[in-house]
Structures are given as structure tokens and as C-alpha cells.
Amino acid sequence: MAEFYQNQNQFNQPVYNTQAGPQMPAQTAAPLGSSPNPQTYQHNTGAVYPSHAPQGEAQMQGQMDFQAGPSAGGMPFDVMGGDAAMFQVAKAGFGVYGEKVFGGGQQFVKNTASKYLSGHDMGYYYMISNRYVLNKLKVLLCPFLHKGSQAWTRIPDQVANKLTYKPPRLDVNAPDLYLPSMGFLTYSLLCCLSMAVGGRFVPEMLRSRIWRGLISWTVSYIILWLGLSSLSSQQVPIKPPFLDLVAFSGYMFVPISLEVGAGLISSYAYYGTWAWGSLCSAVFLVKTLKRIIFAEARNYGVATPASHNYVLLALGLLQFPLSYFMGVLP
Numbered sequence: 001m002a003e004f005y006q007n008q009n010q011f012n013q014p015v016y017n018t019q020a021g022p023q024m025p026a027q028t029a030a031p032l033g034s035s036p037n038p039q040t041y042q043h044n045t046g047a048v049y050p051s052h053a054p055q056g057e058a059q060m061q062g063q064m065d066f067q068a069g070p071s072a073g074g075m076p077f078d079v080m081g082g083d084a085a086m087f088q089v090a091k092a093g094f095g096v097y098g099e100k101v102f103g104g105g106q107q108f109v110k111n112t113a114s115k116y117l118s119g120h121d122m123g124y125y126y127m128i129s130n131r132y133v134l135n136k137l138k139v140l141l142c143p144f145l146h147k148g149s150q151a152w153t154r155i156p157d158q159v160a161n162k163l164t165y166k167p168p169r170l171d172v173n174a175p176d177l178y179l180p181s182m183g184f185l186t187y188s189l190l191c192c193l194s195m196a197v198g199g200r201f202v203p204e205m206l207r208s209r210i211w212r213g214l215i216s217w218t219v220s221y222i223i224l225w226l227g228l229s230s231l232s233s234q235q236v237p238i239k240p241p242f243l244d245l246v247a248f249s250g251y252m253f254v255p256i257s258l259e260v261g262a263g264l265i266s267s268y269a270y271y272g273t274w275a276w277g278s279l280c281s282a283v284f285l286v287k288t289l290k291r292i293i294f295a296e297a298r299n300y301g302v303a304t305p306a307s308h309n310y311v312l313l314a315l316g317l318l319q320f321p322l323s324y325f326m327g328v329l330p
Contacts, residue, residue: 125177125243127167135172136179140254143283152291173291177243180250184213187253190260191328197264198330213253216326220249224289227315231293231308238296248288252281252319256326263329270329278323282316289315 139146146152154173155166168176191209195201224245232238255277263270289312 122177122243124167125175125247127169128176128178129169132169132172132176133179136168136176137254139172140179140251140284141258141277141280143280143287146287152287154291154295173288175244175247177247177250180217180247180253183253183257184217184250186257187260187326188213190257190264194260194263194328194330213326216322217246217250217253220252220322221245223315223318224249224285227311228289228292231311236293236296238293240292248285251284252323252326255281256323259323259327263327267329270327274323274327278320281319281323285319286312286316 152173155171157164157166165171165174168174168178188206188209192201192206195205228238228240228245255273259270259273259277262273290308293308293312
């Protein structure tokens with residue numbers, strides 16, 4: 001060990017030329033930041049580089065030669081090989097974990113959607129036609145003309161050994177989301193137009209009217225849900241699909257849009273349209289909910305009590321103050 005340190009110290013000491021002539025010290029590595037030596041640069045590995053090579057490049061080349069070593073056969077060591085293998089392992093592990101997490105999330109969304117939609121996806125409520133839209137508008141604005149023993153009855157359908165109902169384009173009594181959504185947008189724009197005619201419009205009014213319409217839609221849905229829940233029992237459970245109630249509560253925007261549009265003509269037209277539209281909404285809602293209750297009672301073979309009619313009447317009368325609250329005059 002002592003001999004090794006002695007040899008090491010001798011290696012680190014400067015070497016002078018012992019031959020005749022002027023003695024010049026051997027060139028060593030230049031300090032960091034200084035210019036390269038005018039002669040040659042000799043690294044500890046024994047590699048000699050020309051004087052015009054930059055110092056940084058020479059040091060990098062020396063490090064590569066040191067890493068190569070005799071064990072690598074003069075070839076540089078593959079530093080990225082191990083990292084690439086570890087990256088592939090980590091990628092596979094995260095892929096399995098991510099598939100498990102996102103797969104569980106998709107299953108949760110699917111179960112939740114099937115719970116509230118009762119087998120109907122969103123596309124079912126937009127399967128409409130021009131004829132359906134015209135007939136539905138006639139039912140909403142003139143429900144007294146929709147007569148007959150089977151006028152308010154849904155048309156059943158058999159799909160994959162499961163009882164369901166025909167889509168809206170084949171059944172005028174089927175709920176849809178096209179008319180409620182279009183009625184909601186029309187209502188918001190007509191309110192802004194009415195305020196602009198009266199000189200009270202500001203850009204913030206559009207946002208406030210949209211929020212007001214959404215809140216009214218939500219309140220109407222909650223009222224319908226509470227009303228049907230109060231009529232439900234263990235003998236006759238009444239659980240209509242979530243989007244069905246959203247559609248039934250959103251049909252109010254159709255007569256309310258006509259009400260706001262009539263207000264652009266005169267206040268008499270506004271109040272007359274409000275009274276007629278609220279009455280039509282009440283009749284449509286009572287007829288539709290009564291058909292749902294009777295259908296459920298018929299399936300369980302139980303007669304509906306007379307108290308259900310009073311609840312339905314109360315739900316219909318609530319359309320008058322709700323329509324008046326949402327209306328606007330210039």
C-alpha cells in the first residue's frame with residue numbers, strides 16, 4: 001500500500017526533461033476557463049489531442065475514453081440501455097394501473113347512467129322528426145285537441161326481450177329533450193330582445209336570464225319529483241326515468257317563449273298568452289303524469305286513490321305562478 005501511494009505521488013509530480021538543453025516542464029491539463037496550450041494537451045489516460053481542439057471537447061473525449069476502458073473493448077458503455085428497460089417496465093406497470101383505475105371509473109359512470117336513464121341513452125331523447133315536432137307543439141299549445149281513449153298512452157316496444165317504448169319520432173307522447181332545449185334558448189334570446197326594445201338591455205342580462213331559466217327548470221323538476229314521490233308507495237312504486245322528468249319539466253319553455261314574444265306586441269297580448277300558455281302547460285302536465293301513475297298502478301293491479309287527483313291538480317296550478325315569474329315585458 002505504501003508503494004502504491006509513493007507511485008501515485010510520483011505520477012502527480014511535474015516531470016522535467018533530463019536531457020541536455022533547456023529544461024521545460026511537461027504540459028499538464030490547463031485550468032478550467034483558460035485557453036488551450038499552444039503545444040499538445042495530454043490527458044491522464046494517455047490520449048493526445050491537437051492544440052487546436054477546444055478544451056471542453058478534449059475533456060469530453062477524455063471522459064468517453066475513460067468510460068470505455070479495457071473491459072468494454074474500447075466501445076462506449078451503453079448508459080441508456082438500463083434506463084430504457086426500466087422505462088418499459090414502469091410504462092407497463094402504469095398502463096395496468098391506469099387501465100384498472102379508468103376502467104373502474106367507466107363502470108361507475110355506466111352503472112350510474114343506467115340507474116337514472118333506465119335503459120335509455122341521451123340519443124333516445126333526440127330521435128325526432130319534423131312531423132313529431134309539429135304534432136308535439138300542437139299537443140303542448142292545444143292539449144284539448146288531443147283526445148281519444150289512447151291519446152295519452154305510450155306505444156310499447158319489445159327490444160332484446162325487454163319492455164320499452166317507441167322513440168319520439170314514432171310516438172308523439174314520448175318525451176324528448178329537443179323541444180325543451182330549443183325552448184330554453186328561445187326564451188333566453190326573446191327576454192334579451194324584449195329588454196332591448198324597452199331600452200333596459202345590457203350584456204349581463206343574457207347571463208342572468210340563462211341562470212334564471214336554469215334555476216326555474218331545476219325548481220320545476222324538483223316539484224315534479226316531490227309530487228310523484230309523494231304518490232309512490234310500496235304497492236305502487238312510481239319511479240320515472242330522470243330524463244323523462246327533465247323533459248316534462250322543460251316543456252314549459254315553449255308557451256313561456258310565446259308569452260314573452262307576445263309581450264313585444266302589447267301588454268294585453270302578453271297577459272292573454274300567459275293565461276292560455278299556463279293553462280295548456282297545466283293540462284299537459286296533469287294528463288301526462290296521470291298516464292304515468294295509471295300505467296304503474298295497472299302493472300301492479302292496484303287502483304289509484306282519489307287523493308292522487310288533488311296532488312296532480314296542485315302540480316298543474318303551480319304552472320301559473322312559475323310562468324308569471326319567468327315572463328318579462330318590454
